[in-house]
Amino acid sequence: MHDQAGVNRRPGARRTAAALLAAAVLGSGGLWGAPPSRLAGELDAGGLLQTISREKGRVVLVNFWATWCVPCREEFPLLTRLEKKHRSAGLSVLGVSTDFQKEKAAVEKFLAEQKPSFRNYRKKSGGDDQKFIEAVDSSWGGELPFSVLYDRAGRKVRVYSGELEIAAVEKQIVQLLGARATGGR
Amino acid sequence: MRAFRATLTLLAVLGLVSAAAVAEAPAIGTAAPDFQLTTLDGKPFSLASAAKENKAVVLMWISTQCPYSNAYNAQMKDMANAYASKGVLFVGINSNKTEDLVKAVAHAKKNGHTFPILKDPSNKVADLYDAQRTPEVFVIDSTGKLRYHGRITENHEDASSSPDLKNALDALLSGRTVEKTVTKAFGCTIKRA
Numbered sequence: 316m317h318d319q320a321g322v323n324r325r326p327g328a329r330r331t332a333a334a335l336l337a338a339a340v341l342g343s344g345g346l347w348g349a350p351p352s353r354l355a356g357e358l359d360a361g362g363l364l365q366t367i368s369r370e371k372g373r374v375v376l377v378n379f380w381a382t383w384c385v386p387c388r389e390e391f392p393l394l395t396r397l398e399k400k401h402r403s404a405g406l407s408v409l410g411v412s413t414d415f416q417k418e419k420a421a422v423e424k425f426l427a428e429q430k431p432s433f434r435n436y437r438k439k440s441g442g443d444d445q446k447f448i449e450a451v452d453s454s455w456g457g458e459l460p461f462s463v464l465y466d467r468a469g470r471k472v473r474v475y476s477g478e479l480e481i482a483a484v485e486k487q488i489v490q491l492l493g494a495r496a497t498g499g500r
Numbered sequence: 501m502r503a504f505r506a507t508l509t510l511l512a513v514l515g516l517v518s519a520a521a522v523a524e525a526p527a528i529g530t531a532a533p534d535f536q537l538t539t540l541d542g543k544p545f546s547l548a549s550a551a552k553e554n555k556a557v558v559l560m561w562i563s564t565q566c567p568y569s570n571a572y573n574a575q576m577k578d579m580a581n582a583y584a585s586k587g588v589l590f591v592g593i594n595s596n597k598t599e600d601l602v603k604a605v606a607h608a609k610k611n612g613h614t615f616p617i618l619k620d621p622s623n624k625v626a627d628l629y630d631a632q633r634t635p636e637v638f639v640i641d642s643t644g645k646l647r648y649h650g651r652i653t654e655n656h657e658d659a660s661s662s663p664d665l666k667n668a669l670d671a672l673l674s675g676r677t678v679e680k681t682v683t684k685a686f687g688c689t690i691k692r693a
Contacts, residue, residue, distance in 0.1 A: 381567070383567055415567070415571070415657050416657065440655075440657050440658065441655055441657070441658050441661070442655060443654050443655065443661075443662075444651065444654060444655055444656055444684070444686040445654075445683065445684050445686075448684055448686065456632060456633050456684060456685060456686055456687065456689075457568055457633065457656070457685075457686040457687050457688065458633070458687075458688060458689040459688075
C-alpha cells in the first residue's frame with residue numbers, strides 16, 4: 316500500500332515485476348507500448364551515398380518508393396523475393412521512401428504489412444532537393460518508382476525509371492554477381 | 501543547334517510541325533512558345549496576349565493527384581494572389597491524361613485556386629515546353645521571353661525553404677538579373693497521352 320513504485324519488499328515480487336515488464340516490452344514491441352520503427356533511418360544526400368558505399372563488395376539495388384505510389388506497392392513484394400533469392404550470392408536491396416514526414420505512420424503501416432526482407436529508409440525532410448537528386452542520379456526528378464543498380468565496386472551500372480521489369484533486372488543482377496567469380500570488372 | 505531549335509519552335513508555333521517535335525525545353529532568354537488553350541471555365545487563353553498584358557506570366561504545371569504538387573496548393577494560391585497586384589499572372593496547366601476536366605475543376609475549387617487553369621488535352625503544350633513534372637514552373641516576361649524554369653522552392657516538403665520562384669519574380673519585377681534561372685523540379689511525371 317505504501318510501497319513506492321519500483322520498490323518491492325518481497326524477493327519474489329521483484330522477479331515477477333521484471334517478468335511482467337519484459338513481457339510487456341516484448342508484447343508491445345518496445346518501451347512505452349510504441350512499436351519499434353521498421354525504418355533503418357532517414358537519409359539526406361550524404362547519408363544516401365554513405366549507405367550505398369558501406370555495401371561495397373556487394374551488388375546493390377536501391378529502390379525509391381512511396382506509399383501513395385501504386386506501381387511501387389506492386390513491385391515491393393518482388394523486391395523481397397529478389398533479395399532473398401540472391402542475398403547469399405551478394406545482393407543487397409535498399410528501399411528509400413520519399414513519403415513526407417507527416418506520412419511516417421503510413422510508411423510504418425506499409426512496412427508492417429509488407430515485412431520486407433531488406434532495409435528501408437525514408438528520405439530525410441528538408442535540404443536541397445537538387446542535392447538529393449544528384450546523389451541519386453541527375454536524370455531523376457522525384458518520379459516513382461525509381462531504382463539504381465550498383466556493381467560490387469560501388470559503380471552505378473544502370474537506372475530504372477518506372478516499374479521494374481523484374482526478369483530483366485534479375486538477369487543484370489546475376490551478371491553483376493558473377494563478375495567477381497570471373498575476375499571482377 | 502540553337503538556330504535549329506528556334507526554327508523548330510517557330511514552325512511549331514505556326515502549327516507546321518507537331519509540338520512533340522520540339523523535345524527540349526526552351527532556353528532561358530529565348531521566346532517562350534506561344535499557345536492557345538481553354539480555361540477550366542471555358543474562356544480562351546493565349547500566352548502571347550497574357551504576356552503583353554502582364555509584367556510576367558508564371559506557367560505552372562500542376563496535378564490533382566500528385567502529392568508533390570498538392571504540397572504546394574496553398575502556396576500557389578497565396579503567391580498567385582500576392583503577385584496579382586504586382587502585375588504577375590499565375591496560370592495552372594493540367595496535362596495529365598489521368599485527370600479529366602471534372603477532377604481539375606473540383607481540385608481548383610477545393611484549394612481556392614482562382615487563377616486561370618488550363619486543361620492541356622494530348623499534352624501538346626507540355627511537349628512544347630518539354631515540361632516533365634508536377635509541379636514545374638516557367639516564368640515568361642512581358643516581351644514573351646523565358647526567364648526562369650524549374651521548381652517553386654528548394655525543398656518540395658518545406659514551403660519555407662529557399663524560394664526560387666519568388667526570387668526569380670522579385671528580380672524580374674525590380675529589373676535585376678535573375679540569378680538562378682534553371683533549377684530541377686522535383687515532382688511526379690506528367691502522365692502523357
